[in-house]
Amino acid sequence: QVQLVESGGGLVQAGGSLRLSCAASGIIFSKCDMGWYRQAPGKQRELVAGITRGGITNFADSVKGRFAISRDNAKNTVYLEMSGLKPEDTAVYYCKAIVFWGQGTQVTVSS
Numbered sequence: 001q002v003q004l005v006e007s008g009g010g011l012v013q014a015g016g017s018l019r020l021s022c023a024a025s026g027i028i029f030s031k032c033d034m035g036w037y038r039q040a041p042g043k044q045r046e047l048v049a050g051i052t053r054g055g056i057t058n059f060a061d062s063v064k065g066r067f068a069i070s071r072d073n074a075k076n077t078v079y080l081e082m083s084g085l086k087p088e089d090t091a092v093y094y095c096k097a098i099v100f101w102g103q104g105t106q107v108t109v110s111s
Helices: none
Strands: 003-007 012-013 018-025 034-039 046-051 057-059 068-072 077-082 091-096 105-110
Touching: 003 068, 003 091, 012 057, 018 034, 018 105, 034 068, 046 068, 046 077, 057 068
Parallel strands: 012 105
Antiparallel strands: 003 018, 018 077, 034 046, 034 091, 046 057, 068 077, 091 105
16 A cells, blocks of 8 residues: 655754655655645645656745755655744645655744
8 A cells, every 4th residue: 555654853943954754655656746745733734845756846935945855766755855944834744645645744843
């Protein structure tokens, strides 16, 4: 079955950095567009960054210049490098492939 397992979340001070990973199984990873989403308490889930199977990336305006997304097809893993973190980046971060979601990883940014 399809599994998407996120890791790398945690507590960080404002201005800090984190690297999230999402390991995929049960899909042909190299043929999938991948996305990172986040959901803060009381808010809708939103797209943070996406990367196509061809490596084309897109970002939410709120994270442009601070976040980077990359993929390693040999490891079936997609990454989200987050820097210059702000308290408003606090959320549960989810990985998505096709219609499948991971369980999420909590990112908390303290001011």
